[in-house]
Amino acid sequence: MKKILIGNWKLNCSLEKIKWVSGFRREDFKKIECCVAVPYTHITTAKTDFPSFIKVCAQDCSKYEEGAYTGEVSAKMLKEIGVEYVIVGHSERRRYFDEDNSAIGEKVKRCLLSDIKVVLCVGESEEERNKQLVLNVIEEQIKSVAEKLSDMAIIRMDVAYEPVWAIGTGKIPTLHQIEYAVKHLKTFMNANRIVGRILYGGSVSLRNFKLISEIAYVDGLLVGNASLEEDFIEMAREIK
Numbered sequence: 001m002k003k004i005l006i007g008n009w010k011l012n013c014s015l016e017k018i019k020w021v022s023g024f025r026r027e028d029f030k031k032i033e034c035c036v037a038v039p040y041t042h043i044t045t046a047k048t049d050f051p052s053f054i055k056v057c058a059q060d061c062s063k064y065e066e067g068a069y070t071g072e073v074s075a076k077m078l079k080e081i082g083v084e085y086v087i088v089g090h091s092e093r094r095r096y097f098d099e100d101n102s103a104i105g106e107k108v109k110r111c112l113l114s115d116i117k118v119v120l121c122v123g124e125s126e127e128e129r130n131k132q133l134v135l136n137v138i139e140e141q142i143k144s145v146a147e148k149l150s151d152m153a154i155i156r157m158d159v160a161y162e163p164v165w166a167i168g169t170g171k172i173p174t175l176h177q178i179e180y181a182v183k184h185l186k187t188f189m190n191a192n193r194i195v196g197r198i199l200y201g202g203s204v205s206l207r208n209f210k211l212i213s214e215i216a217y218v219d220g221l222l223v224g225n226a227s228l229e230e231d232f233i234e235m236a237r238e239i240k
Contacts, residue, residue, distance in 0.1 A: 003213065004158065004197055004220035005236055006057060006119060007036045007227025008087060017228065018042060022049045029053050029236045032220075035085050036227065040073055047082045057085035057119070060093055063106035075107075075114040086111050087222075089121045089141070091164040101141055105148030108157065112149070118157035119199065119222070120145060122185070126165035134181060139188050146192035158196040160222045161185055166202030168224060173202075175211055182217040206231045213240045 037057035062072035089104040122141040124134045201222030
């Protein structure tokens with residue numbers, strides 16, 4: 001399976017950015033699978049304008065299937081407009097929108113039942129790291145999702161390790177710290193019937209992406225700010 005590179009545009013998007021991606025060259029992305037997570041409002045345009053080798057990803061979805069939930073967008077709706085991947089449980093959703101492990105588990109379930117691929121985000125806060133709770137936090141986040149999917153013999157989804165304190169801060173764990181976390185994450189995934197790739201996310205840049213991508217068990221990168229710049233193309237060309 002190819003390594004995966006995901007650009008998460010968050011609340012940063014314009015038709016000009018969509019046009020920029022439409023000019024990407026296949027030869028720059030031939031070594032990897034690549035997705036770009038755009039806001040809901042730009043999904044349809046992205047599906048039309050993105051080249052076929054760039055997959056459209058949603059940044060979130062509802063935990064509900066349907067009903068009187070104003071403002072929500074269901075996994076089924078996303079599937080109908082051609083979304084192939086959904087990011088679930090991003091630290092900014094947990095932090096700013098109070099999403100807990102239970103809600104995130106429901107979202108994962110809705111996506112998988114709608115035949116959408118999931119990228120589940122897990123990771124610890126700075127306080128939790130200082131208390132040496134990194135593995136406890138990651139294991140609980142993984143287990144809570146698996147419990148929502150107890151009727152599935154195998155849970156197929158990718159998981160991104162993104163330390164909360166590294167998101168958009170410029171801070172980054174040491175290579176040893178990343179390797180330690182993803183090695184145990186792989187163990188937790190195996191123990192909970194989860195089959196998929198492991199990504200790293202958190203202040204990924206041109207300065208560090210090669211070294212991170214070479215770490216054992218790291219199968220891809222979840223990129224924030226750098227995915228809005230030409231750096232993203234270079235990452236696609238040079239990822240190990």
